[in-house]
Amino acid sequence: MNGAAVNAIPAQQKTGSELAGDPDTADAVQVALGAEHAAVWCYGLIAAFLPAALEKWTRMDADAHRARRDTAVRLLTDAGRRPVAAEPAYRTPSPVTDQATAVQLAQAAEHDSAAAWHSVLERCDDADLRRTALDGLTDAATRGARWAAKAGTRPLVPPMPGET
């Protein structure tokens, strides 16, 4: 047996076993899934208050969160865990009544998503799950920066995205 044979265990199975075995890891992925469910819901509300020129952004961002949500569902299901379901509605940090407050909600949704994936990084050892979590954190920070630029928020990027 050489080193390559050890690596030949399917990545999915390795990830699944850590998710199946460590309740801390599974809880963190469930929280990330919850954040993605919430983000998908938020972008539905946000789209209603943004002009047509920004429609492409909201659609792209909503699609990205749907893809992350589906990844989290698959990881948990493969590990024999029941993925948390989306809530019928969510309470926003402040009322959304116009474009400015809709952009604020987009920033809040990205902040929550970044924090949730950062928390997965703090609670897992599996290399593939870490890459998934890093992708989630990086994309949320990047989308958050774009919305911050739109809102005029500074700094555009927190120095340590995802840290709370």
Place this chain on the structure above:
Amino acid sequence: MTAALAIPAAAVSVAGCADKAPDPLIALVRQARSDAALIDAAARAWQSPPAGQPDRPTGPITATLLTAVAEARRVHADKMAAELGDDAPPPPPADQSPTPAQEPAAALTAVLTALDASQRNAAALVPGLSRHRAALVGSVSACCAAYRSVLL
């Protein structure tokens, strides 16, 4: 006799050091510090372009943004140095020589290249670190990626 004995003792100590690979965070601290200096210089180039270069209406905005990126890279260096504790590399001496005036576009390109490399180097370490460090370094990588995307 004491002096003769001291030589093998020193040799053993050197050999012991050579066996231990340097902490991978040391290179990330150095990179964060050199990025901060590079980005500060780019911010100056955008704030006051060299003689003969046209003033750009976006100059001050880009300069302010670059200053924030440099600040973030200093935070990264400090956080990772704190994590390293006694193993942290000493801060480089303050650069006395004035940075030659740069062409703004070239300075910005250099910043984008540096942020790309910093994002990749940090991301590459994430799978192999302790949980705490994976989150720390992952956050550094995400910050570099996000700033790079808004600087494009």
